[in-house]
Amino acid sequence: MAAELSGKSVLVTGAGGFIGSHLTEALVKHGCRVRALIHYNATSFIANLNHADRNILSEIEIVFGDVQDGHFCDKMTEGIEIVFHLAALIGIPYSYVAPVSYVQTNITGTVNLLNASLKNSVEHFLHTSTSEVYGTAVYTPIDEKHPLQGQSPYSATKIGADKLVESYHRAFGLNATVMRPFNTFGPRQSLRAVIPTIVTQAIRSDEVRIGSTTPKRDMTFVLDNADAYLKAAGRTDLGGETIHYGTGKSYSIGEIIKLVGGILGKKLKVIEDRERIRPEKSEVMELICDYSKAKKLLGWSPGYDLEKGLREVIDFFNDPSLEIPDRYHI
Ligand SMILES: NC(=O)c1ccc[n+]([C@@H]2O[C@H](COP(=O)([O-])OP(=O)(O)OC[C@H]3O[C@@H](n4cnc5c(N)ncnc54)[C@H](O)[C@@H]3O)[C@@H](O)[C@H]2O)c1
Known part of the structure; x- marks a missing residue:
């Protein structure tokens, strides 16, 4: 499918993310000549690219900078x-x-790259x-016509960036x-995210501290996500499109904890941690993806189910050579 990328x-x-x-x-692996932008830092740390296969790493042109x-862009x-x-x-x-940092990185950073790309x-x-x-979904499953709601500053800056991308297609003809x-x-994935938070606690103890067990999420495995980019990248006819990637199934955080416990053979005790809860009107209660557009336009559908993906996450964090700090803040 991605032969045209070679x-x-x-x-x-x-x-580095x-x-x-x-x-x-x-x-x-698909034969591209890759320039990889790592956020500039004083120690030349390449972050998650450190986990990449050494032969692959040697083929990448690494650039440090700031969007x-x-x-620079x-x-x-x-x-x-x-x-x-x-x-x-x-x-x-x-x-x-x-x-403001989110506006600068997510909105200004995107417009800088759009200008540079033009x-x-x-x-x-x-x-x-x-x-x-x-x-929070007005209806489910969510298709690309669902209304946008800025429920957190993060989400608002992503809406702004998305709309700039749309405008560069409409106004300047950029295939975006x-x-x-x-x-x-x-x-x-960062330990700030919900699944690594659950898995790392579950590996080390029989307790999981979590903000809330009720929000429901549609969880896509990262290699399926990468596959979607590969399928879309070589296309010249997608300009102006917005395309969803998800599995069409959602699981509550409580259900994910149970699944992780099942894989590890543990009955996990859940402790609600008020510090991890979002402000009430900002919490997103349910997300379920309608990915029929990705299927129709790209022939994409997810290959991993949640349990198969969770097993890979558990294997990753079970590696004794991996350092897992005790506490993560924001
Ligand atoms: N992880 C998810 O569940 C998820 C879901 C939907 C969308 N996304 C989107 O996918 C993208 C990647 O997310 P991720 O989970 O890999 O996050 P991540 O935080 O692991 O990766 C983001 C990367 O951007 C880099 N970065 C931040 N500010 C920068 C700057 N000013 N200049 C250059 N680089 C900068 C960071 O150093 C980091 O390596 C993001 O755009 C995110 O909004 C993520």
């Missing part, structure tokens, strides 16, 4: 045919206390949105597609 020069922003690192590896710098996009834009601030709790005649710009743009994954999980 030999393409591509840029992945957020390549959870999804970006898996996507970067997948693109190298907030338009001049112009340079970084030179010679690039396809942009996979994943760099973002994504933590919802941090967006309550540092909303200047450098990029063939396809794939922007990464999120199902958080819907807030909005990829909208529902919740994604898998190895390498």
Whole structure:
């Protein structure tokens, strides 16, 4: 399916992140020449790309920088045919206390990359949105016509970025597609996210501290997510489209804890931790994806079910060489 990608020069922003690192590896495997943007840091730490296969890593051009710098984005996009834009601030709790940072990274960063992509005649710009743009579902399963609701500063900045992408397609003819994954999980994900939070506690003890067990989420395994980008990337006819990726099934956090306990052979005690709860009107109670558009346009459907994916996450965090700090804040 992704044969047309072989030999393409591509840029992945957020390549040190959870999804970006898996996507970067997948693109190298498909014969792409990959430039990987890692958020500049003083120690040259390449974050999740450290988990990549060494042979693959040696084929990647690693660039350090910041999407907030338009001049840098112009340079970084030179010679690039396809942009996979994943760099973002994504933590919802941090967006309550540092909303301006979210505007600068998620909105200004996206417009910088859009301008750079126009200047450098990029063939396809794939922007990464999120199902958080819907807030609590008005109806389920959620299709691409569902109304947008800015239920957190994070979600509001992603809505802004998505609309800028749409406008660059309409106003300037940029072949730009909005990829909208529902919740994604898998190895390498930050311990801030719900599944790593549950799994790491469950491996170490018989107790799980969690904000709330009732919200329901549609969980896509990260390699399925990468597969969606591969299927969309080489297409020149998707400009202006927004496409959902999800499984069409949702699980409550309580059900996920039970599944993890079942795999580990433990009966886990759940302790509600008030500090982890979102403000009442900001909590998103249910997300279920209608992915029929992805199926129809791209022939994409998820290959992993939740239990199969959870087993891979548990294997990843069970590795004794992996350092898991005791406490994570925002
Ligand atoms: N994880 C999910 O469940 C999920 C679901 C839907 C959508 N998304 C979207 O997918 C994308 C990737 O998410 P992820 O889970 O891999 O998150 P992540 O936090 O692991 O990755 C984001 C990356 O962006 C980088 N970054 C942040 N600010 C930057 C800046 N100013 N300049 C350059 N790089 C910067 C970070 O260093 C990080 O490596 C995001 O756009 C997110 O909104 C994630």
